Amino acid sequence: MSDGKLSYKEKKVITIGIVSEITGLSQRQIRYYEERNLIFPERTERGTRKYSFSDIEILGDIADKIEEGVQTFEIRKDMIKKAKGKQTREDVNKMIRGQLNAHFNIRK
């Protein structure tokens, strides 16, 4: 299901040197944010990290937070919260649909 064709934005194909150029972050910083579980590059067969455009956007967000003085641990918590928020919104939709169905099926 989650296999096969991903959009260009999500495909992990960019090496760390180019990510560093684009983001302006050092390779050390980029690797450290991975160590802190903020980004998850894939690896080539022989271990070279590969990033997506999406990862580059996330790195930009991380850099902003860091500049604001937010610690990586906090950034991670926010990311988890947001991920859960998305999930919750979907669940809420399901619940609403469930309720509507229950409502309109009362007399059925």
Next chain:
Amino acid sequence: MSDGKLSYKEKKVITIGIVSEITGLSQRQIRYYEERNLIFPERTERGTRKYSFSDIEILGDIADKIEEGVQTFEIRKDMIKKAKGKQTREDVNKMIRGQLNAHFNIRK
């Protein structure tokens, strides 16, 4: 005008090793098609080639043509023809618009 933000598809950020993995073509083949002016990677400061997803698609098309026995020179002519075709279509649109304007402005 043609500066600044390009779509992810057009941005040249992928190194030849990864392009080779994705397309199944050898680095030799990829470099040769460049020599024949079929693709135009950019370069990093120190000379490493960088390709876009769009380049990868073009490489797929080239590979198909080569398999069919078409020579690189012919492939190049086709690409130029198609590029001109696009240009012509736009020009045609402009001409049509021009004619329409002329038509509706006759009595003005």
Next chain:
DNA sequence: CGTGTAAGGAATTCTGACACG
């Protein structure tokens, strides 16, 4: 905590050339 850096090795990329056909 977040990041710089020197260290040593392994993998990558580059170019020009010879080979086959």
Next chain:
DNA sequence: CGTGTAAGGAATTCTGACACG
């Protein structure tokens, strides 16, 4: 013509560690 390959060098990436604070 299109592609493989060996060649030598230069640039890239990786990890684990020490440093500062």
